[in-house]
Amino acid sequence: MKRIAVLSLLVFAITKIFGQTNIDSLKPDIKVVEHISFYDNDLLSNEFHADRRQVLREKMPDSSVALVFAYPVQNRSNDVDFEYHQNPNLYYLTGLIEPHALLLIFKEKQDFDSIKTDEIIFVQPRDSSREIWDGKRLGAEGVKSKLDILHAYENYIFADFLIDFSRFNHIFSDLPSGDFTDDKRNRGDLASLVKHFHIKIDTLQNKLDRHFLREVFADLREIKQPEELVLLRKAIDITCDAQKELMRALLPGMKEYQAEAIIEYIFKNNGAEYPGFPSIVGGGENSCILHYTSNRKTLTWDDMLVVDIGAEYHGYSADVTRTLAVDGEFSEEQKTIYNIVLEAQQAGINVCKKGNKFWQPGDEARRVVSQRLLKLGIISKEKQSRQYFMHGTSHYLGLDVHDVGLYGNLKPGSIITVEPGIYIPKNSPCDPKWWNIGVRIEDDILITEGRPEILSDCVPKTIEEIEALMKEESLFNKMDQKSE
Ligand code: GLY
Ligand code: MN
Numbered sequence: 001m002k003r004i005a006v007l008s009l010l011v012f013a014i015t016k017i018f019g020q021t022n023i024d025s026l027k028p029d030i031k032v033v034e035h036i037s038f039y040d041n042d043l044l045s046n047e048f049h050a051d052r053r054q055v056l057r058e059k060m061p062d063s064s065v066a067l068v069f070a071y072p073v074q075n076r077s078n079d080v081d082f083e084y085h086q087n088p089n090l091y092y093l094t095g096l097i098e099p100h101a102l103l104l105i106f107k108e109k110q111d112f113d114s115i116k117t118d119e120i121i122f123v124q125p126r127d128s129s130r131e132i133w134d135g136k137r138l139g140a141e142g143v144k145s146k147l148d149i150l151h152a153y154e155n156y157i158f159a160d161f162l163i164d165f166s167r168f169n170h171i172f173s174d175l176p177s178g179d180f181t182d183d184k185r186n187r188g189d190l191a192s193l194v195k196h197f198h199i200k201i202d203t204l205q206n207k208l209d210r211h212f213l214r215e216v217f218a219d220l221r222e223i224k225q226p227e228e229l230v231l232l233r234k235a236i237d238i239t240c241d242a243q244k245e246l247m248r249a250l251l252p253g254m255k256e257y258q259a260e261a262i263i264e265y266i267f268k269n270n271g272a273e274y275p276g277f278p279s280i281v282g283g284g285e286n287s288c289i290l291h292y293t294s295n296r297k298t299l300t301w302d303d304m305l306v307v308d309i310g311a312e313y314h315g316y317s318a319d320v321t322r323t324l325a326v327d328g329e330f331s332e333e334q335k336t337i338y339n340i341v342l343e344a345q346q347a348g349i350n351v352c353k354k355g356n357k358f359w360q361p362g363d364e365a366r367r368v369v370s371q372r373l374l375k376l377g378i379i380s381k382e383k384q385s386r387q388y389f390m391h392g393t394s395h396y397l398g399l400d401v402h403d404v405g406l407y408g409n410l411k412p413g414s415i416i417t418v419e420p421g422i423y424i425p426k427n428s429p430c431d432p433k434w435w436n437i438g439v440r441i442e443d444d445i446l447i448t449e450g451r452p453e454i455l456s457d458c459v460p461k462t463i464e465e466i467e468a469l470m471k472e473e474s475l476f477n478k479m480d481q482k483s484e
Contacts, residue, residue, distance in 0.1 A: 038146070040271075042234075043314055046148040048227045049095050052220065053105060053119060056093065059216050060107045064170035066213060067197065068093060070101040072180035072190050083274070088399035089174050089217050091315055095147050098137060100124040100155050102193045104163075112162065117151045122161075124188065125154040155188030159196045165204050172212045173197070214404075221398055222405035223413040228316065228398065229446075232415060233455060235272065235313035236444050239320045240458040242266035242309060247466060248474035250305065252326050256281045256295035259305065262476050267311040276317025276401045280308035283326060287438030288423040290391060301327040304334055306421075306440050310401055317401040319417050320456045321442030328470035330463050333433050336376070337422050338463060341439045344368035344420040348393050352418065352445045352452035358407045362393040365420040373422070378430045388422050397444055410447045415455065417442050 060066060071087040086097045093103060106118045126139035143152035153161075165171055175194065182191030201208060224232065242263040249262050260281045267275060282292035284303035292306075299305060303326040310318040323341075325334055347368045348361035369389045370382035379385055396403035397415045405414060419442030426435045441461065446453040460466050 040314065042230075044095055044227055044231070046095070048225065049093055050148065051225075053093050055220060056216060057105055057107060057118065059219075060105070060172070061170055062107060063168050064107045064172060065165070065168045066105040066172040066174070068103045068105070068174045068213070069176055069193060070096070070099045070190060072176050072178070073099045075181065086315075087174065087176065088221075088315065089213070092217070092221065092399060094121065094143075094149060096121075096123065096138070096143065098124055100189050100193070102155065102158060102197075110163075110167075115151060119149065120151045120153065121149050122153050122155040122158045122188070122193065125156070155193060156186070157188070158193055159187050163200065165201045165207070168207065170209060170212070171201060171204065171207045172209050174213045174217070175210065215406075218404040218406050221403060222396060223411060224398060224415060225413075231314050231316040232318070232398070232444075235276070235311045235316050235318040236320065236455045237458060238267055238270040238272050238311040238313065239309060239318040240456055241270065242311065243307060243320060243322050243459040244469060245474060245476070246307060247322075247324060247460070247469045248472045249476040250299075250324060250326060250328070250470065251477070252299060252301040252303075254299050254326075256283055256286070256297050256299060256305075259299070259307070260295045262474075263307070263309050270311070272311035272313045274312045276310040276312035276319065280306060280321075282306045282438070285426060285436050287323070288425040288436065289438075290421075290423070299326045302331065304437055304439060306438055308440060308442065315399050317397065317399075318444060318456070319397055319401050319419075319442060320444060320459065321419055321440045322459060322461070322466070323439045323441060324466060324470070328467060330467070334437055334439075335463055337424070337434070337437050338439050338441075340369060340372040341420050341422055341441050342461065343372070345393075345418055345441045345443070348418040348420060349443065349445060349452055349454065352410060352416065352447055354410055354412050354447060354449060356410050358394065358405075358410060358416070359392070360410075361416070361418050362420075365389075365393045365418070369420060369422060378424070378434060388424055388428070389420060390423070391421065393418050393420050412447050412449050414447050416445055416447065418445055419443075 068090050070090055071085060073084055074082040076082050084099055090096060090103060102122045104120045109116050109118045121143060123140055123143050124137055126137050131137055138146055140152040140154050143149050180190055183189050245266050246259055246262050250259060260279045263279055264275060278293040280292055281295045282289055283297055283299040283305040286292045286297055287304045287306040305324045305326050308321040330338060344365035348365040351360045351364050366385060370385040373379045373385055374382055394416045396405035397417055419440055421440035423438040424434045428435060443454050443456045446455055460469050
């Protein structure tokens with residue numbers, strides 16, 4: 001660390017004295033002892049990322065440059081940070097999962113003294129004293145050899161990097177939002193990369209466009225490439241396994257967090273790095289809270305349990321919801337509400353077809369819910385269904401659980417969720433026999449040239465199927481997880 005700080009100071013001093021110079025002379029002579037080795041052999045390939053960079057380049061207009069920054073490191077408290085999450089756009093283009101990086105893509109090849117290239121990446125340097133604490137880094141050499149991005153440099157070089165942005169007609173940026181710390185001793189951290197970008201484009205604000213890349217990434221990421229589909233299917237299969245194991249293991253007396261623990265054990269044990277979002281495991285009154293994540297209640301025999309979960313595998317997140325009767329047998333009221341949601345979901349899935357509007361599954365599902373609730377006397381006008389079904393049914397799925405996309409017509413290769421729900425909290429203006437019933441059913445749907453493919457149909461969904469699976473034994477039942 002100190003060595004690098006001293007070297008970068010030296011570089012800075014030399015530059016100040018002799019003016020800006022070429023890239024190679026800016027590089028301190030850091031000996032790279034070893035490269036990080038990846039432990040997984042099913043990551044997205046370098047060819048995938050190179051292809052995505054090329055497709056982005058093709059979408060850019062003449063004489064343009066795109067800058068994609070890493071996401072900031074988020075501090076949790078004092079000297080503890082949250083687990084790092086890369087900007088999905090930068091991951092999509094490079095596979096890099098380290099912070100303090102900046103990728104530049106040029107429409108046309110550019111001359112920089114000794115090199116001619118249409119892409120350059122700046123990354124955090126190797127630093128043996130930091131790597132002891134935070135883990136191995138790729139460094140510029142590792143990015144070249146492991147990620148196959150040939151023009152890679154240490155991030156502190158960007159400050160003095162001679163690039164004349166006035167030569168471009170368009171400057172497109174994907175800049176992190178929010179506040180992030182500026183380590184004053186580090187000329188290459190994210191804050192410095194952003195600061196020096198602004199210095200370099202000082203008088204060129206009229207060329208800066210922050211919207212273009214948002215649109216382009218929505219367009220690109222909406223359609224999944226075959227390699228992405230492999231990872232998404234894996235994330236979904238792991239999530240289905242977790243749902244099934246919980247169905248076997250669930251018993252009255254368990255805590256919501258114990259149900260969550262079973263789910264996340266299955267995630268981790270199958271190689272998923274994280275849950276793609278905080279697991280929603282809500283029983284009884286909590287089944288009526290849409291994004292309930294505290295998961296502390298003791299489950300009772302008459303509770304409905306909403307289990308809305310998704311494993312994240314190599315960046316790609318699943319999102320699958322099932323609703324269970326905690327004692328393994330749905331009451332008449334629970335069955336009635338459950339089957340309305342199931343019928344609504346099927347109506348939504350039926351219209352997940354190429355060319356249909358993104359919102360059509362939601363409209364179909366709402367029509368079913370409105371008509372059925374009216375017939376049961378739970379509402380007196382169809383439009384009151386919003387009181388009990390207060391959300392849309394669909395979002396794209398991919399590198400983000402609520403993934404980017406254009407939200408126009410459905411296209412083959414995109415994956416959307418269909419997740420209607422009915423939530424009737426206590427004291428709702430209807431017969432109390434319906435109170436505290438919350439039901440959501442969610443599947444992940446691949447839009448194809450023909451019929452929709454339900455990627456998450458590996459987990460039971462009808463009441464009969466769920467009740468049958470809940471009768472099976474689970475290994476977790478041997479653990480001390482029920483208090484009766
Ligand atoms: N899985 C949570 C949501 O879709 O909002
Ligand atoms: Mn969802």
